[in-house]
Amino acid sequence: MRPMTEADLADILRAADAPLVIRGGGTRGIGRAMGEVLETGGLAGVRIYEPGALTLVAGAGTSVAEVEALLAAEGQRLPFEVPDRRGLLGRGGDSTLGGVVAANASGPRRVQAGACRDSLIGVRFVDGAGVVVKNGGRVMKNVTGLDLSKLMAGSHGTLGVLTEVSFKLLPIPEQAVTLRLAGLSDAQAVEAMAAALGSPFEVTGAAHGPGQGTFLRLEGFEKSVRYRVGQVSRHLARFGAVEEVADVWPDVRDVTPFHERAGDVWRLSLRPSTAADVVARAGAEAVLYDWGGGLVWLLTAPGLDLRARLGAIDGHATLIRSDSALPTFAPESPGVAALTKGLRAKFDPKGILNPGLMG
Amino acid sequence: MDMPLPDASVLARRDRILAQLAAVLPGDALISDPTETRAYECDALTAYRCPPMAAVLPRTTAEVAAVLRICHAERVPVVPRGSGTSLAGGALPTADCVILGIARMNGVIETDYADRFIHVQTGRTNLSVTGAVEHEGFCYAPDPSSQLACAIAGNIGMNSGGAHCLKYGVTTNNLLGVRIVTMTGDVLTIGGPWSDAPGLDLLGVICGSEGQLGVVTEAWLRILPKPEGARPVLMGFASNEVAGACVSDIIKGGLLPVAIEFMDRPCIQATEAFAKAGYPDCEALLIVEVEGSPTEIDDQLARIKAIAERHTPVAYRESRSEDESKRIWLGRKSAFGAMGQMGDYICLDGTIPVSELPFVLRRIGELADDYGLRVANVFHAGDGNMHPLILFNANRAGDLEKAEAMGADILRLCVDVGGCLTGEHGVGVEKRDLMHAQFKRDDMEAQLRVKDVFDPAWLLNPAKVFPLDVTAGRRAG
Incomplete structure (x- = not known):
């Protein structure tokens, strides 16, 4: 399914009663969601670009490459350095803004410019019951009501299907x-x-x-x-x-050193000063440190339960690429898990949006 | 502005509730004497007052949890309070509520310069967070103008900003984790001294939730190395339009000043009469501050000057020393005091797309004429966060209502041009009934659902943020 408008998407979700796999460009999705594919690439197009206000509003299906070229022509860019995951995950396709937001995908510049979620200033999405929701807007400073934009960033399509996203931009330095x-x-x-x-x-x-x-x-x-x-x-x-x-x-x-190499790929969020010790205990085949040690990429033997091997760490490990049955995301504490379960029940009452992906 | 009637059944159980609170708190942590609860009757939105049933001042997260468990069991509304500096009435009590003041929890738990964070109890004031790390050359970036008094708990509640957020972002961009107590008394840790949550970004929705979701007792905050130096330049322009165009060109020129502040003629005149900062006599004034080493600052200021000259400034004054910098900031920093001396005022903080600046200022001028009220504008121009100050006379019958009506018109104007009701102060009770202007029913409903999950009984700060008609079926009582 490939809706061309937000209203079409809402109709689809209102009527849906079976699991859907939400896909932007199909370049960076992780985990094992099963179901009929719902593509968002039809919801494309730049709505507002104001270089003098450093803001961009675009359909969630808009191609990242197209947006980056548009911004570069004005000497501007998305601040968080969008990673390209095609090489690491062995995918093709054209990454979309919505997919970037759903994964909260952020590159090396995060240490100074923040993550994707920090540049995200507004969203429109359709929840699992087919209700259209707008949150935030096109201005940088906005504390009106609860910040659902942040909640949508990194929710991997499990709370709603993004239809429009707004970003704060930065100049490209000399x-x-x-x-x-x-x-x-x-x-x-x-x-x-x-x-x-x-x-x-x-x-x-x-x-x-x-x-x-x-x-x-x-x-x-x-x-x-x-x-x-x-x-x-x-x-x-x-x-x-x-x-x-x-x-x-x-x-x-893009974690290029891991491309074309077999094995599982783990992404660790760590308290930086503990990173070297964690890596020493991981027994990985390849290692890449980013964010000053706050992010560590590990290539391990297939099926290695890294979480069990490491035990308690100051941070958590996400399984980015694997054929094993290990969970993609680190388990949450019971209290936090109860809240996220409650939120999923509210935003995806039919349990159809990438079910099982995040627990 | 209406508040719900106090729940008679709660008031009838007052003694029993107080006895339970007394049993879990030290003697000096429970305030219920009516002469003493008066101290908590309002925050910085002083037009509205109501003493709470009681105020509690716990010293530990365990005490916070014990209080919330009791209030949950007894169905008592709880209003969390940091330092009480909210301009939006975020900490305004109701007569049946318990004020949960976090001010006594003000310790530093851990500081780590290698990992660049500080872990604090949230009653700590904003400025004293920087105070705890500046000897090592670090600072905490968000700097609301109340930073001497305001607490981190309130900063997190309101997602506070400040003059320097154009470069460093607001609270949500500098918050790594929290310890939060839910209304049922469960203590949760969300985030910590690393990036990202393993699951949903709950931290992102907790920040700025105005005490609707839980009581944050501890926070992990990002600390940043202090810049080598900073220097402002002041420029005057012949019209608001020209000043607005200059702001846009500075941004398009690839510069990223830490602050771009804008004052219009009424504000310049008022502050000049009050603070005598030596500001030029002009229609609009910009203060632009850049950071770095002396060489870097010179380089950036030269670029800014070249841009400004294209807009023929009527005044251009570059700071060459600490003393000159102070004088340039003096007027801006005294703006609110200056207006206060002229009379009572309402301070708004709607945000608009920067490109709409000249139109919005013109329209505000027309509204001021229509209402017969004076308005001065001072705001963070780089990010479009406006602070129109509407002057009125609180002793004249109907004047407050007139000023509020005009304020509502200005905020609706902000929304109409693509902006929002509040950029950094929060909704509280002040803008609660205007939420319909910005959000459709479904947009609001999505937010209410989040509160349903965190606080199913709707006991935490229940009459704030959302219009009462929208929440009537959910609130207790």
């Missing part, structure tokens, strides 16, 4: 420079990234690939970037020499 520290252990790398992120020099990327190096990004006006390159180098002198290297951020963002 210059971006990538710095590399070589030869650091994971623990030293996390410490170096923390020192960089805790400095006033506005680091917009902090990643580490064991054996590859520790990478930092500075962005801004040219004069400013030159100044901060010098300052960061001095600030990190105790970790060794800093060299300028070519752009690595698309590879960090």
